[in-house]
Amino acid sequence: MTDTAFVESIIKILFVVVIVAAAYIISTRNLLSLVSVYALQSLTLVGIALCLYLIQGNPVLLAIAIITFGSKVLVIPYFIATIQEKIRIKRDLEFHYLNPTTTLLLSMALMLVVYIALSRIIPPASTATPGLFFFGAVIGISLMLMGMMVTFSRKRAITKVMGFLSMENGVLIFGMFVTELPFIIEFLIVIDLIILVLLTTILSVGIDSTLEEFHNRLHRFYLWEEKEELP
Amino acid sequence: MILIAFVLATAIAIAAIALSHTNRNMNAVSIAHGLVFGAITLAALLASPIPINSFIVGSQFFYIDHLAIYEMLITIIIFTLSAIYAGGYVESLIASGELEKGSLRLFYAAWSLLFLIVVLAFCSDNLALFWIFAEMTTIISAMLIAVLSAKENIDAAIKYIFIASTAMLFSFVGFIFLFQVSRSTIPEGTLNWTVLIQHASAFPAGMMVASFALVFIGFAAKSGIFPFNTWLPEAHAKAPSAVSALLSGVLLNVGIYAIIRMLALVHQTAAIAIVSPFLMLFGILTIAIAAFSMLPQRNLKKLIAFSSIENMGILLVGLAIATPIALFWVIFHIMAHAFTKASLFLSAGILHRQYHSKFSGDAPDEIRDVFRLQPLAAWGTILGGLAIIGMPLFPIFFSKLFILLQLGTVSLWLLLAVLVLLFIAAAAIGYFVITSFTQVSPKDAPAEIEQYMTPLSMKIPVIVLIAMILVLGIFFTSGEIGFINQIVMELRF
Numbered sequence: 001m002t003d004t005a006f007v008e009s010i011i012k013i014l015f016v017v018v019i020v021a022a023a024y025i026i027s028t029r030n031l032l033s034l035v036s037v038y039a040l041q042s043l044t045l046v047g048i049a050l051c052l053y054l055i056q057g058n059p060v061l062l063a064i065a066i067i068t069f070g071s072k073v074l075v076i077p078y079f080i081a082t083i084q085e086k087i088r089i090k091r092d093l094e095f096h097y098l099n100p101t102t103t104l105l106l107s108m109a110l111m112l113v114v115y116i117a118l119s120r121i122i123p124p125a126s127t128a129t130p131g132l133f134f135f136g137a138v139i140g141i142s143l144m145l146m147g148m149m150v151t152f153s154r155k156r157a158i159t160k161v162m163g164f165l166s167m168e169n170g171v172l173i174f175g176m177f178v179t180e181l182p183f184i185i186e187f188l189i190v191i192d193l194i195i196l197v198l199l200t201t202i203l204s205v206g207i208d209s210t211l212e213e214f215h216n217r218l219h220r221f222y223l224w225e226e227k228e229e230l231p
Numbered sequence: 232m233i234l235i236a237f238v239l240a241t242a243i244a245i246a247a248i249a250l251s252h253t254n255r256n257m258n259a260v261s262i263a264h265g266l267v268f269g270a271i272t273l274a275a276l277l278a279s280p281i282p283i284n285s286f287i288v289g290s291q292f293f294y295i296d297h298l299a300i301y302e303m304l305i306t307i308i309i310f311t312l313s314a315i316y317a318g319g320y321v322e323s324l325i326a327s328g329e330l331e332k333g334s335l336r337l338f339y340a341a342w343s344l345l346f347l348i349v350v351l352a353f354c355s356d357n358l359a360l361f362w363i364f365a366e367m368t369t370i371i372s373a374m375l376i377a378v379l380s381a382k383e384n385i386d387a388a389i390k391y392i393f394i395a396s397t398a399m400l401f402s403f404v405g406f407i408f409l410f411q412v413s414r415s416t417i418p419e420g421t422l423n424w425t426v427l428i429q430h431a432s433a434f435p436a437g438m439m440v441a442s443f444a445l446v447f448i449g450f451a452a453k454s455g456i457f458p459f460n461t462w463l464p465e466a467h468a469k470a471p472s473a474v475s476a477l478l479s480g481v482l483l484n485v486g487i488y489a490i491i492r493m494l495a496l497v498h499q500t501a502a503i504a505i506v507s508p509f510l511m512l513f514g515i516l517t518i519a520i521a522a523f524s525m526l527p528q529r530n531l532k533k534l535i536a537f538s539s540i541e542n543m544g545i546l547l548v549g550l551a552i553a554t555p556i557a558l559f560w561v562i563f564h565i566m567a568h569a570f571t572k573a574s575l576f577l578s579a580g581i582l583h584r585q586y587h588s589k590f591s592g593d594a595p596d597e598i599r600d601v602f603r604l605q606p607l608a609a610w611g612t613i614l615g616g617l618a619i620i621g622m623p624l625f626p627i628f629f630s631k632l633f634i635l636l637q638l639g640t641v642s643l644w645l646l647l648a649v650l651v652l653l654f655i656a657a658a659a660i661g662y663f664v665i666t667s668f669t670q671v672s673p674k675d676a677p678a679e680i681e682q683y684m685t686p687l688s689m690k691i692p693v694i695v696l697i698a699m700i701l702v703l704g705i706f707f708t709s710g711e712i713g714f715i716n717q718i719v720m721e722l723r724f
Contacts, residue, residue, distance in 0.1 A: 121441050144400065151397055157389055164397060171400050171407075179411045179420065188363045189403075196370055200392055203377055203385050 004055055008132050011051045015139050017044045018173070022146045025166055026107060027100035031084060034162050035077045042072035045169055052176060064176065064186055071190050076165065076197050083201045084158065103149055111142040136177025143170030161200050168193055233275045233283065234293060234354060240267045241347040248339045254325065257339040258318040264343055265311030268350065272303055281717075294356030294425055297717040298562070302353045302488055305566055308699075309480040309573050310346050312692040316577050317342075317473040319686035323584050324471060329379055338378050345371040349481055353488065358406050358422045361492075362399070365453060365485050369395045372482055376470040387465040394462045395452050402449025402489075408442040409496075424492055428723060431499035439502040444509070446493050454486025455540045456547060457517040464524070467536035472580025475532065479539045480573040484565055487546055491561075494550055495722040507551050511641075514547030515649060522652045525659035531579045531598075531612070534663055535572065538619055541656050542568045548649060549634040555724045557637040562715050564630035567703060571618045571627060574696035578611030581693070585683040598667040604682050609668055611693045616664055618700050620657035626704040 021041035028034055049065035052058075115138050147170060150163025175186075244264040248257050275283055275295075283295040295303075321338070324330035330338070345368060352364035369392060377388035406422060414420040416433045448459075455463035467475050497506050521541035528534040542564070549561035585605050586598055601609045618625035621632070631653070639646045 121438065141404070144404070148397055151393060160389075160393055164393065167397065167400050171403055174404055175407050178407055179414070188360070192363055192366050192370075195367070196392070196396060199370055199374065200389065203373075203389050203392075 007051050007054050011048055011132065012135075014044050014048050014051070015135065017041075018048075018139060018143065018169075022143055022166060023104060023107070025162060026103050026146055026150055029100075031156075031158065032081075034159065035081050035084070038162055038165060039073050039077040041166065041169060042068060042077075045172060046073065048173065049176060060186070061176065064172075067187065067190050068172070071194060072165070072169070076194065079197065080158070080161070080201060103153060107142070107146045107149065110145045111138070114138055114141045114145065133177045137174055140170045140172075140174025140177065143167070143173060146170075157203070158201065161197060164200075165193075165197065233271060233295070234351070236271045237268065237347060237350055240264060240271065241343055244343045245340050248336060248343065254321055254335055255318070257335060258314065258321070261314040261317070261339055261342055262311065264346065265307060265314050268346065269307045269311065272300070272307060276300065282721075291423055292357045292360055293351075293354045294423075295354050296721050297714060298488070298491070298721065299353045301562070301566070301714065301718060302484060303350055305484065305569050306346075306349050306353070306481050309476060309569060312695060313473045313476045313573065313577070314342070316476070316580070316689050316692040317471075319689040320471065320473050320580055320584070322686070323683070324379070329381070330471075334378050338375065341371050341374045341378070345375065345477070349485065352485055356423050356425055358409070358424060358427075358489075358492070359403075361489065362403055362406060362449075365450075365489065366396065366399050368482055368485055369399070369453070372474070372478060373466075375474045375477075376466055379469075379471060384469050387462070387469045391462040391466040394459055398452030398459055399449040402446045405442050405445030405447075405449070408438065408445060412438045412442060424496075427496055428499070431496045434496075434500050436500045436502040436505075439497050439500050440505050443493055443497050443502065443506050447490060447510075450486040450489040450493075451513065452486075454483045454490070454543050456486075456513055456543055457520045457540075460517065460520065460540050463540055464533050464536040467539065467576075468530065468532040472532070472576050472583055475536075475580070476573040476576040479536070479576060480569040483539060483543060484569060487543065487565060490547075491550065491722065494553070495724070498553060498722075498724060503553060507553055510547050510551035511645070514544045514549075514551055515645065515652070517541070517544030517547060518649060518652045518656075519544075522655040522659070525656050526662075528659065528663070529667075531582060531663070531667075532576070534660065535575050535579055538575075538656065538660065539568075539572055541653075542572070542619075545631065545634060545649075545653075548638060549630075552634070552637045552641055553724070554637055554640075555719050557634055558719050558722065558724050559715055560630045560633040560637075562718055564627065564634065567626035567630055567700065568619075570696055570700050570703070571615055571625070574611060574693055574700065575615035575619060577689070577693045577696065578608045578615055581605055581608035581683075581685050581689055582612070584685070597670075599670045599672055601668050601670075605685065607685065607690055607693065611697060613664055613668070614697050616660045618697075618704075620660055621653070624701070624704050626700055628704065 018041055021037050021044065024037050025034060025041075028037070046065045046069045049061050049068065053061040053065065118134070118138055118141065144167045147163045147165070147167030150166065151160045152163075154160055154163065241264070244260050244267075247260045251257050251260065281295065281297055281300055283300075321330060321335070325332060325335070348364050348367045348371065352361055352368065355361040355364060373388040373392045376391065377385050409427070410420050410422050412434050413422070413427060413430070415435060416430045417426065421427065452459035452462075467478050470478060494503075494506070494510075497503050518541050521537045521544060525534055525537045525541070528537060546561055546564060546568075549557045549564065582598065582601070582605060585608070618627055621627045635646060635649065638649060
């Protein structure tokens with residue numbers, strides 16, 4: 001087997017990449033680069049899964065890496081990019097409750113809280129190589145919470161989708177490091193995720209769209225009728 | 232065998248929907264779909280004793296015990312009756328241009344798929360598999376809400392998806408925790424409920440609390456429990472009424488079902504002492520938030536939606552008490568609430584067609600001359616309203632009474648608080664009915680409102696449901712009691 005210490009330090013570097021990507025997703029206003037950063041984050045996940053495979057030699061991890069690459073690095077980013085071109089929005093300037101700086105500070109605080117909370121819940125003896133695996137669990141949960149902040153603080157539905165996807169990456173990291181689930185479950189989750197992304201992006205075309213035709217269609221329904229009757 | 236029959240029947244139904252062109256044909260298919268599911272379940276019930284252990288069922292992924300059968304029967308009854316109702320309702324939606332003809336196939340196909348997935352969810356033994364099915368129900372029911380393609384419907388659907396799915400990810404982390412917990416006694420680890428319940432008493436309490444809390448977040452969001460209740464009134468009020476009946480009568484049960492299963496595991500350990508007050512707190516907060524939101528509500532469907540939240544709160548309070556008697560009545564309340572709420576939404580749907588766009592959104596209802604124009608829907612709403620606030624002769628009276636009596640043994644102050652809140656909720660429904668149903672236009676005024684001719688297919692489900700809740704409230708058969716007792720026993724309370 002390869003040198004475990006070397007692989008572990010590579011995983012640690014990849015963790016940093018994941019967190020930096022998450023910080024970028026939280027703070028950016030540029031929608032076009034958001035998708036590429038998400039793809040990069042997913043690619044990092046593939047890297048982590050491969051490194052873990054080198055340490056543990058569990059074929060499920062290899063399968064996870066392949067599925068993640070196919071769905072989250074290729075299919076989903078491509079699909080979202082196509083949709084973005086259609087609805088012609090390049091920027092998301094509106095934030096609900098938090099602006100980017102506060103969000104970043106808050107996410108740092110969150111990571112600290114997660115670290116303390118998890119160190120109480122997970123007894124160190126329960127995992128094989130405690131340091132790395134505990135660290136992975138912390139990163140996973142923090143990534144989830146950061147993604148959740150994106151989902152709740154952004155206004156555009158398409159940015160919310162990115163937040164959700166980033167949350168899901170967090171769950172995947174947590175799952176990889178804390179325990180190994182049966183492969184079929186991982187596979188079904190990916191299918192579920194793809195359906196979810198397809199549906200939300202299609203629906204968000206309706207919400208985010210600046211296209212005239214969509215609004216014209218809405219006028220046919222009773223919601224707008226009263227206004228039309230007035231003059 | 233039974234699962235293959237379900238999947239096959241659904242595949243045939245969806246194929247038939249894809250081939251047919253008119254609303255009438257597609258509707259006939261979905262009614263037949265419901266009847267076939269009912270027949271399959273009854274045949275399986277007669278052919279083998281519960282828990283059913285035939286091919287595939289009884290494998291490591293699927294398992295059908297009394298609770299599963301019970302939830303499946305409720306699901307099948309509500310889906311079939313709503314399908315009958317949908318025929319006339321969808322016809323009218325198309326006539327008024329709210330539903331495009333092109334969306335018809337999507338609507339009925341999603342309907343059939345949702346039916347299959349809810350039933351499969353109740354059959355799953357593996358909790359992760361259950362999670363996936365529950366997540367799919369969110370996606371498909373959001374499609375049924377967004378099918379009207381008005382902007383406010385899409386808004387409601389997106390809100391529903393984001394709140395429910397985001398919270399459900401926490402549930403999944405909870406299940407990963409549970410898997411890790413199970414490895415303390417079973418080396419290879421498992422998420423199969425039947426195995427877990429046998430070993431649950433050996434699980435460490437601290438980890439069980441963490442796992443339950445995470446799982447609770449997700450399924451609380453799914454069943455509209457405070458603080459994740461914000462999507463529910465929007466989604467239930469804006470969906471087509473036939474779909475609202477499903478959302479309230481069936482999909483809320485999916486969330487509560489998971490909480491019950493998880494609580495049964497926690498109940499085996501010392502963790503129940505920590506989890507119980509936590510559930511009680513959320514239950515009472517949920518009832519409170521719903522009761523106070525109902526009071527100023529002038530929109531019938533939203534009022535009914537908030538009442539669903541209130542009932543979910545009552546269920547949580549019942550679960551928090553965690554005695555066998557309380558659990559018995561919680562199980563009974565699930566059925567009573569499902570049927571009553573379905574009948575209320577179906578009645579509200581008739582009123583919605585009569586008074587049209589005026590209350591599709593947040594606008595208050597302008598109901599006039601309701602007894603002249605829609606006598607059946609008016610009486611349906613009144614009887615349903617009496618049933619939901621727990622008047623004697625209706626089944627909810629018994630479940631509320633016994634849950635409250637059990638609550639009294641825990642704390643009299645909590646009992647008093649819940650009683651006041653339930654009274655506020657009842658007053659809100661009463662106030663709405665009295666103020667809006669007594670609006671009569673002057674005798675000599677020209678009739679401005681054209682009467683909506685309610686088709687028979689929309690009247691029958693309302694009558695059947697009300698007859699069912701009356702029968703449920705008056706007759707307690709020993710079979711019914713025995714069945715629910717079986718459920719309580721299988722949950723090891």
